[in-house]
Amino acid sequence: MPELLExxxxxxxxxxxxxxxxxIARKFPEAYWIKAELNxxxxxxxxxxxxxxxVEKRDGRIIARLDGLIxxxxxxxxxxxxxxxxxxxxxxxxKILFLARVEYMPEFGLKLRIVDIDPGFTLGxxxxxxxxxxxRLQQEGIFNINKSLExxxxxxxxxxxxxxxxxxxxxxxxxxxxxxxxxxxxxxxxLFTASLQGEKALATIPQQLDRILKVRQHxxxxxxxxxxxxxxTFACYNNYELSKKIATYPLPVVTGIGxxxxxxxxxxxxxxxxxxxxxxxxxxxxxxxxxxxPVNEAGDIIRNQSGRLLSEVKSKFESEIKLFRSxxxxxxxxxxNTLRENMHIIRKDSLTHLRQQILHLNxxxxxxxxxxxxxxxxxxxxxxxxxKNIENMNPKNVMKRGYSITLLNGKSLTKSADLKKGDxxxxxxxxxxxxxxxxxxxxxxxx
Amino acid sequence: MKGxxxxxxxxxxxxxxxxxxxxxxxxxxxxxxxxxxxSYLIRICKTKLHSTEEDVNKILKDxxxxxxxxxxxxx
Numbered sequence: 090m091p092e093l094l095e096x097x098x099x100x101x102x103x104x105x106x107x108x109x110x111x112x113i114a115r116k117f118p119e120a121y122w123i124k125a126e127l128n129x130x131x132x133x134x135x136x137x138x139x140x141x142x143x144v145e146k147r148d149g150r151i152i153a154r155l156d157g158l159i160x161x162x163x164x165x166x167x168x169x170x171x172x173x174x175x176x177x178x179x180x181x182x183x184k185i186l187f188l189a190r191v192e193y194m195p196e197f198g199l200k201l202r203i204v205d206i207d208p209g210f211t212l213g214x215x216x217x218x219x220x221x222x223x224x225r226l227q228q229e230g231i232f233n234i235n236k237s238l239e240x241x242x243x244x245x246x247x248x249x250x251x252x253x254x255x256x257x258x259x260x261x262x263x264x265x266x267x268x269x270x271x272x273x274x275x276x277x278x279x280l281f282t283a284s285l286q287g288e289k290a291l292a293t294i295p296q297q298l299d300r301i302l303k304v305r306q307h308x309x310x311x312x313x314x315x316x317x318x319x320x321x322t323f324a325c326y327n328n329y330e331l332s333k334k335i336a337t338y339p340l341p342v343v344t345g346i347g348x349x350x351x352x353x354x355x356x357x358x359x360x361x362x363x364x365x366x367x368x369x370x371x372x373x374x375x376x377x378x379x380x381x382x383p384v385n386e387a388g389d390i391i392r393n394q395s396g397r398l399l400s401e402v403k404s405k406f407e408s409e410i411k412l413f414r415s416x417x418x419x420x421x422x423x424x425x426n427t428l429r430e431n432m433h434i435i436r437k438d439s440l441t442h443l444r445q446q447i448l449h450l451n452x453x454x455x456x457x458x459x460x461x462x463x464x465x466x467x468x469x470x471x472x473x474x475x476x477k478n479i480e481n482m483n484p485k486n487v488m489k490r491g492y493s494i495t496l497l498n499g500k501s502l503t504k505s506a507d508l509k510k511g512d513x514x515x516x517x518x519x520x521x522x523x524x525x526x527x528x529x530x531x532x533x534x535x536x
Numbered sequence: 537m538k539g540x541x542x543x544x545x546x547x548x549x550x551x552x553x554x555x556x557x558x559x560x561x562x563x564x565x566x567x568x569x570x571x572x573x574x575s576y577l578i579r580i581c582k583t584k585l586h587s588t589e590e591d592v593n594k595i596l597k598d599x600x601x602x603x604x605x606x607x608x609x610x611x
Contacts, residue, residue, distance in 0.1 A: 242544045246590055277588040279595060304598045307590055377585060380547065384581040387554045391574045394557045395567050402564050 106195035113199070117191040120204060124186045125155075130179055137161035139179075143201060157189065158200040167206045174208035177319015182287050186210035211321070219327040222354045226329075231336045235360050238341045241309040243380050244373055247278045248301045248308040248340075250294055252285055257316030257347055257366035264370030274377045279308075285315035285346075286322040295334050302339070310341040313355070314366045326353035335359055345369030488519035505530045541577070543584040550577040 091098045100108075131140035141157040159167065164179075171179050179185075188205040226232040251258040258280070268274040281301060283293035294313065301311055313335075325331060326346060335342050336358035344359045345366040356362035363369035480486060484494065495502045496515040502508070508530045516523040541549065553574045556562050562570050 242547060243584055245584070245588065273586045275586050275588045277590040279592060300599060304595045307595050307598075380543075380581065381585050383551065383554075384547070384578055384585070387550050387574060388578055390554050391557055391571055394560075395562075395571050398557075398560070398562070398564065398567060 103195055106193070109199075110193045110195060113191055113193040120188050120190045122186060122188055122207075123201065124184065124210065125153075127179070127181060127183050127185050128154075129181050132164070137164065139164050141203070155199070155201050157187075157203050158192075158197070159203045163204050167203070171206065171208045171211075172319070175212055175319055175321055177321035179206070180287070180321045183211050183321055183324060184214040215321075215324050215327060218324070218329075219354055222327050222329045222332050223357065226332060226336055226354070226358065229333075231333060232358055233336075235336050235338055235342055235358055238339070238360060240341055240360060242376075244309050244341075244343075244376050245276050246307060246309045247276060247373070248311045249278050249280050249314055250283050250297050250301075250311060251280060251314040252282055253280060255285060255314075255316050257285075257314050257345065260316065261312075261314050261345065261366035261370045264367055264374065268370075268374045268377070272374075272377070272381070274374065274381075276373065287325055290325040291328055291331055294331060298334060298338060305340055308340060310343060310360070311338065312369060313342065313344045313346060313359070314369065315346045316366065323353050326355040328354075331355060332358055343369060343372070485519065488517070493518050505532050540580065543581055546577045546580040546584075550574060550581065553577070 091100045091104065093099070125143040125145055127141055128144045129142040131142060132138075133140070138161050139157075139159040141159065143155050143157050144151045145153040168178050171177065186207040187201075187203045188207075189201040189203045191199070192202045193199050223232070249258070249261070251261070262278075265276050265278065269276070281297040283297045284290045285294075298311065301308060323346070332354040335355055341360035344356050344362040345364075345368060346353065346356065346362075347365045352362065361369075361372065363372050484492075488494070494517045496517065497507065497512055499515075502514070508514075508527050510527055510529070512527045514525045514527060516525060553570055557570065557574075
């Protein structure tokens, strides 16, 4: 009861609190379904109770705020249910539909005592945001921009947006490192650290994307990597602003954010998306294989084919030589045969010819011989006649027959006119000489 | 071709030579030249697979020259 002091009715705090408590209990007799944003969960590990901060926003501005309270046992039930439906625990920054009593406790003040939360509402809210983001990006015609960028033939320079401590990053790096050891595939990667969930992700991921843009010439693409996690942790990847940023990013963006059920919008607008970081790393390695295998095969193909080409040419050449050799050998032997035949013919013919010639010659010789004999005989007779004539003409023989030669001064005398009386004449007779002197001369009368 | 081709061009040119040689479109006269070129291209491609020229320090320097606050992040 209030006490009176100097005419004033004075209440204790408890009395006022109890008054409020009774009023509120009267006004709000039952539990109500309320929808709000779970700004902060306010879980206290020691007690196991939660002291959430519930807000309602309009155009990003808080227009209502109330503190909540979830007792340990309620929290455990709610969380179990949440995990079952969403694959995730209750978290900050999600929209919830909860069953709560409006309670006022003198020691704690006004609290919404939450006894149940409907995980289906939260899920639906995510799905709603997801659908709205997809629709909006499609309407703006930017949904496929990143997808239409030319993907590098060899994605080797990777700007990684992740967190060094996240399991996804470790998984990714393990595969990349194994590839370096196994195939000597050398990726260049650089970590740009960002938060990977919730409001912080929505702030830091775009921030890092902006930084990467400054050094974009050093990178082939951007990989957003995070480990697994429940459905709730993916909420930010359906955010319109982030999705738009990635859809319109000038470098190809790939994601490996380990989602369980539906693809997030970020996955959908990214150039490539893998279910897990491990799968994403394997995707990169496959790209290297796709490049490496033909390069290695090219060596073999070129070696084999050029070897085959050379041996083809060589064997063609050899067979040409063989053909040439056999053709020339044939030709030679044919010519040789012809030659031999000709020689034979010539030999045979010439022998015959020679024989004929000899025969002919012999005939000629004998003809000549017999001709000669006749000629000789004729000549001999002729000669004998001549000889006889000559003999007959010999002065001696003439002188024998009574003729003589008269010489005057050693010369034969034929003209009487040359003589004068007293000339000494020598007369040669057959068997001697007579010397005489001229008395007279007379000239023989012309007849 | 002038200078060293980038790996995409090298890869494509290599594929062309492989196709040509596979289809027997290369004469013995060209063979030596093509094989020489192919092995050069293979070397470029393999280098790209197995090495990297990027310099982290250079990237960091480029990043530092930016006006965007680093905000205590790893890089």
